[in-house]
Amino acid sequence: MLNFCRAGGYPVYVLCLLLVAYLLNQLDRYILAVVIQPVAQDLGFGDKSCLANLTESHVTEYCNNGSNEIECLSLLDAKGTRTCKWDYNGNGWEYQVMAGPVFVLVYTFMGIFVGCLADGANRKVLLSASLMVWSLMTCLMGFVREYWQLGALRFGQGIGEAGCTPFAVSLIADYFPETARGSAMGFYNWGIYMGYSLAFAVGTYATRADIMGMGWRGAFLLSGLPGFAVALLVLVSVREPPRKHRPGEESAPPGQNLLQRLGPQLRPFLSPALLLLCLAGSVRNAGGYVWAYNVQNYFSLYFPQVDMGRWLSWIPLVGGSLGVLFGGFVSDRVVKRRGLTARVWVLVISQVLASPFLLGALWLRPPYAFLMLIPAYIIGEMWVGVALAIVVELVPSSVRTSAVAVYLFIITNIGGSAPLLVAPLSALCGLRGALILLYPGAYLTGSVLFLATLCVIRRGWPKPDSEDLEPLLQEPEPGPEDKKST
Template identity: 50%
Template sequence: MHLISNLHQMAVDELHDGEQGGAPAAAAPTGLRGLLRSSGYSLYVLLLLLLTYLLNQLDRYMLAIVARPSAQEIEFGDKGCLLNETVKSTLEDGNCTAITTETTCTSFVDADGHHGCKWDYTGTGTEYNLLAGPVFILIYTFAGIPMGLAADLYNRKLLLAGALILWSTCTFLTGFAEEYWELAVLRFGIGFGEAGCTPFATSLLADYFIPELRGTALGVYNWGIYFGYSMAYAIGNFITDANIMDMGWRWSYFISGGPGILLGILMIFTMKEPQRAGVTDESRAAARQKTFVQRLPEMMRLFFRPSLFLLCFAGAIRNAAGYVWSYSTQTFFEGIGQTSTQIGAYMSWIPLVAGSIGVVFGGFISDRVVSRVGPHGRVWVIIISQLLAAPFVFCVLFVEPPWAYISLIPVYIIGEMWIPITLAVLVELVPAEIRTAAVAFYFFVISNVGGNMPLLVDPVKQAFKNAGNSEIDALRDTLYLFYPGEYILGALLYLLALFSLRRDLRIAQEESARAGSIQKDGESNEGYEPTAEET
């Protein structure tokens, strides 16, 4: 059985007929083996985009890793009772974090009379959550839509390189921040630059790789999430502890931001802008004549189709689980007595290895399932993976280290399949002329819901504390709701999206056919080698 194009004749893919000269065409290679048979230049572009996404995630999550030392130096957020590591005592971190008042904290002593606790900034609270959520998310999401619309008309390579250099520069400058407002302004700049990363990169990958390899290519690209996230723990914990030039956490930002500036320059001079697959000169010219105000309602109407609406809603809920955990991981493990060195020792490799396996395995599985049951099979892969991962997510919060860390391995391998698969379904549901803008709008939706979900952590945690729970128990109960709970809720919403997926796929194909945007047989970008004129 042939792959995506023969089953549902996708509106946004380079369609290949199943028969030529009366004989059935051989199935195109899938998975990593098929990906490695692509042209060397296409693989080089994939590597550049992977590194870009790595830096995107590294720079984004550095705030969460160095929140406590930066808050203590710049003085922002909530205060609490912490273990004073400069004083020799027999107290443990849990002895101090259980104390809720400053007076009790500063007077608490161990058996030898040593004051082993201190009342200091914890790296949590409303000011921290504003940096992690609205300050970053609002500009990240609102800027993404016009960037996506621009990328459907103009040079995506230059737009991506410019965005990379901008957010990397802001990350580097964060290392010099002395006031809270400076952190906020630079965080705003990081959000603006990162807004264009995945919309630009997804559109480029869709034109560099044939439909049969698209899920796998997106899976490799999404390795960047876990490489960057893991490196944030390694750099944020180990570099801060190294205290280079007595600047502690600041060097974490210097090391994170610098490489992106160089990579952006390399991208400008070595990456080529590919021919847009599935877009004719006529359709592109017509798109150029429409203003932003005219094009936005057309795209919005697409997203009110039941399948796309539910796909976005499901992705937003699942994304919320990731955001809440990402910005609470360091705080949670510190709260149960783990040191920054212990956290870094596990979190610097578990997301990297397990998450990378998960997204590529998910892309490969979805491509194989599509070849057998059709594009809706991708969504079945998401649903099953989320339900299988949920018990392990529960164990992360329930069991003690090191088993809590070990439980994260199946969580990342199984639970992270949804990312590339959802993107693959999305690009199969929208016309090629607005593919980048559609991806940007999708991220607008899932990031506004998911990215702002951490704001609910503090009030819910406070409600549990008011019910008599300790600080760490209140945080754990809150995470039960927002972490494994949203895995299950997201799976149920993906299940609802299945009911209308077949009909909306057919509508997308028919509209694309009327617009004349489907390429003829054999006009794919497989093995794409751009010419000098396409820069």
């Protein structure tokens, strides 16, 4: 499972450093979502609703009955204590715009720009600079006094974070051989779940601890400051590796400007295989976005007494981390015998197997609903590193960084727009019905599209320069170990 360790000590060190960078990337991205309610109450933006008045009473079940301010403030417990307050709840278009378009659009467009820049530049320097930028933006969020200031820093955060994965994935592709690339990508993608889970821990407990009277502001500082140390480590300890090329593949001509290089970098995405892979990844990513943005609303609506932090501070970490590592291990093992198409089979099967557990998470009551999420994450998240490994194997090495950036641009923009469907579907069939359609439904639809991608690759349509991929489509010759096993 950890066969990337055979690449040597230094490549593994670089991979661990890239993992930490990605962890901080996700922590800084999601910390806002965890502390959004106290932020909204402090800065005064978004929607208001009837919330539990925890400073006066620990009774919370009455507050859902307050549909307006007068009803809310009239709710009393058995002792005559006011149990609820009418205050900002952290929702509303102001938050949705800041969490979505303000971040996603600049993140994805900037990702393509830095990807084009990186294919002929020093990737470790650019990665270090990106880390510095988003860490600075995160720290400054702890000092804002107005909503527009928070939005501007969120915009800057998107610019910085856009450089993380394109640079890191390109470095991984050159540090590790093809047979270890899937597990290396999977290990790197642990950062998604580590950072997401850590955001719940830091956001919840740093705010509650009220360090130096800073409240939620201290959570932003604790999230952003470690990035400066990691950026320095990347700059001084990571060596820029030589770029690996397949036989007969040419390097990108030197001296080209951005527009001249954009055509060759986008050309692979004209192929049916990559187009279908991007569409399938977008649909699958949509399910993840829908759940991430609505999990709090779902449990608050149907099970208001549940402590979300108690569960989500570890389930994504354990389940998601095992999933991406297991996916890389499985795909690396089968690709030795079956070639590139084996990775696509991992995508198809994993999403089908995960869907029943997702349905159980939406149908059962806590704690069983949360327990269903563990196998759902382990199986369903196998796709992340595997899909990235397929992308870098379908394109020339001279455009790997930009290809990853384009891929992330597509699946993030399409998938990131999916939460807009929740409101109209909820009006038709309730929030639970909407999530069933958009969460396990997206996984199943994505698996069908991954299967279509597999069929296209098998028919020999990987990309316009399909002859470049012939060695990848062929089943490898059995090695000594394989011959012994037969």
